Amino acid sequence: MTVPADDGVPLHVGMTGTGPAVVVLSGGPGCVHYLEDDALAPRGARAFYPEPRGVGRSGGGPHDLRRAVDDLEAVRKINNIQRWVVLGHSWGSDLGIRYALDRPDHVQAVVGVAGHGLHKDRTWSQVYEAAKHTEADIVIDWSPDVHASLNESFSQWIHEKSLLRRLADTTIPMHLIAADEDIRPSWPLEQLAALVPDGRFSRVPGVPHNFWATHPRTWVEVVSEACSDYA
Numbered sequence: 001m002t003v004p005a006d007d008g009v010p011l012h013v014g015m016t017g018t019g020p021a022v023v024v025l026s027g028g029p030g031c032v033h034y035l036e037d038d039a040l041a042p043r044g045a046r047a048f049y050p051e052p053r054g055v056g057r058s059g060g061g062p063h064d065l066r067r068a069v070d071d072l073e074a075v076r077k078i079n080n081i082q083r084w085v086v087l088g089h090s091w092g093s094d095l096g097i098r099y100a101l102d103r104p105d106h107v108q109a110v111v112g113v114a115g116h117g118l119h120k121d122r123t124w125s126q127v128y129e130a131a132k133h134t135e136a137d138i139v140i141d142w143s144p145d146v147h148a149s150l151n152e153s154f155s156q157w158i159h160e161k162s163l164l165r166r167l168a169d170t171t172i173p174m175h176l177i178a179a180d181e182d183i184r185p186s187w188p189l190e191q192l193a194a195l196v197p198d199g200r201f202s203r204v205p206g207v208p209h210n211f212w213a214t215h216p217r218t219w220v221e222v223v224s225e226a227c228s229d230y231a
Contacts, residue, residue, distance in 0.1 A: 011053060014051075024047050024092075042227045177189075
């Protein structure tokens with residue numbers, strides 16, 4: 001389906017399943033929605049897959065995190081959803097946290113899988129860059145301009161003086177899940193889970209960052225169980 005954003009830009013949104021509403025956010029930033037696949041959908045849920053503006057089948061162009069949140073709100077409103085679970089992978093996990101902080105009245109919970117975490121840490125980056133050549137190359141279409149604009153906005157957001165206070169005060173449950181064989185260090189996710197009052201951290205053994213592609217059955221089992229905890 002196509003949903004108009006509040007500024008009229010057409011946004012592509014995939015839909016599948018029935019049950020409690022879950023909005024699924026894929027990684028990037030600036031990637032097409034690689035999780036829009038019935039075979040990867042959380043079971044027992046009505047899943048929505050909004051493709052970011054400026055990417056793939058959505059109109060528009062480079063934008064910031066505030067606009068990304070507003071676009072998610074447009075999808076929610078047009079589908080008459082009061083509250084939904086936010087399921088994000090990689091960058092989508094980080095965006096899901098921002099969305100929950102900005103729109104807490106409409107978020108049931110955040111399930112973040114293999115997120116980056118809210119940081120720009122040099123040692124984290126060194127570990128990632130040193131192991132990057134070992135990660136399986138999965139080709140995903142993306143927009144460099146959208147990637148750059150969202151990355152810049154992310155850097156500005158994580159340096160806001162009130163961010164940690166907002167995380168410590170949030171009433172939104174957050175389950176942050178690490179892929180055990182991810183080359184990305186998991187300590188930022190563990191810190192977030194410890195900071196958020198209703199936070200939880202867990203690991204999925206034997207899977208890499210993109211286990212939606214390498215271990216699809218495990219992906220479905222993990223996200224279905226995690227989302228159902230908050231239905």
